[in-house]
Amino acid sequence: MKRTHLPMNALRVFEAAARHLSFTRAADELAVTPAAVGQQIRALEETLGVVLFRRLTRNLELTHEAEQALPALQQGFLAFEEAVRVMQAGQSSRVLSIAAPRALVAKWLTARLADYGRQHPELRFSIAAHEDGEMDFTQANHDLAIHFGGEPQAEGIHGRTMGDELLITVAALSTGPDAPNILSCIAHPLDPETPCVESALTVADPGLAIDAAAAGLGKTRVPALLAAADLASGRIIALDAGVPAAGAWWLTAPTPQWRQAKVRALVAFLIN
Template sequence: MKRTHLPLNGLRVLDAAARHLSFTRAADELAVTPAAVGQQIRALEDTLGVVLFRRTAKGLELTPEGAAGLEALRAGFLQFEEAVRAMQAGQSSKTLTIAAPRDLTAKWLSAHLSAYGRTDPDLRFVVVAADDELDFTQANLDLAIRLTEGPGEHEGAALPASGFVTVGIEGGGENRIGWPGCPQSEASPVMLTVADAGLAIDAAAAGFGRACVPALLAASDIASGRVRSYGEQLAGVGYWLLAPLPQWRQKKVKSLVAALLQ
């Protein structure tokens, strides 16, 4: 029989019924009805082409055919349990691998990871640059942070302060500082083009002009007075915490997400 065709539910019921020699007690263990146990056993007998139990005056009796496979069956279930424990062992790891834009890491993420790391001395972080195409399996990522409109195919949560804000300094002029992915505007010429929004904030602080950048990225520079905001905050994309469902369900990822959303 092919591995993909193994009647695992029926085999689990067989193991319980053989240990108790009672469909009723097996049903109690498995949290199903005795009728469901009987149906599973009959279906398993049909699949295997053998009789597994007989009812006698003394009660339920396992046939020689049923008894023949029990030792191997129970050894197999023990191997399954070992496999599950091995897969869950990664949950005990406190190393988190995060993909994030370089400017967000410098302007926001590093400080928040440092604060979170102080809550548990065993925490370790690996931060890598976020690529356009995220491959969580190949990169062994636990979590990614992207500037986007939503989670897309992944699970996700939006970081606070979505949208864009225009920043500059007094006397810095109104020339525009451009960066890849910035909102386009024809209101003023581009005096300087830089690689990312973090560098655009730095250029604005140096007096090159004004930069329209993600509000979250500029928050600390605005709060410190290094730059000031001009005009109203613009709605738009924001930073999202993203991960496929298996990673998203991990306890260590849930804890990190909760810390970053505070």
């Protein structure tokens, strides 16, 4: 019989009844009625074309066929239990796997994870760079992903925003407001109103644009979240108050991941 046709629930009932040699005790274990156990056993016997129990006056007795099959069935259920344990152990692991744009990792995420790690020294983090919008969780097994844009639209994916974002213009303190533009046009075009051809320098992402501005190569418009640490350190200054960005930073994961305490706790830390 193909595995897709296996009567798994009835086999589970049979294993309990065979172990106890009692429909009543099996029913107690499975939290069903003895009548339901009897019904499952009869259905299984009809499906297999095999008699599994001899009904005696006061108890049950396994037939030869059932007695021969029981050890393999019990080993199979033990293997199932071990497989489930392994899967649950992976989900309750002390490792948090996160995918995010490289600029966000460099300019914001690693520092936040360092702060979080000091509070939770038992945790370990695995970070993967991901630049192309929403994460396809069917292709990668991450606990959490971060992207810039709109609310996730993929089926089964839930997200929480880190709030509205501003695009601010930054430069080194020694750079004047008339300095040429530095644009991150290749991987993260957050400022579509300023075409790349007008820039003095084009770089791959806004993190590199901030570094170029800090080096005195010009001014650049970048998400305020990415510039915050360099602004606080005085490495760059803000040349304007910023304008609302067309998107926001989103923390996303498949719905089952949100049931994990480690994911919920990290998200609560990152959005505060």
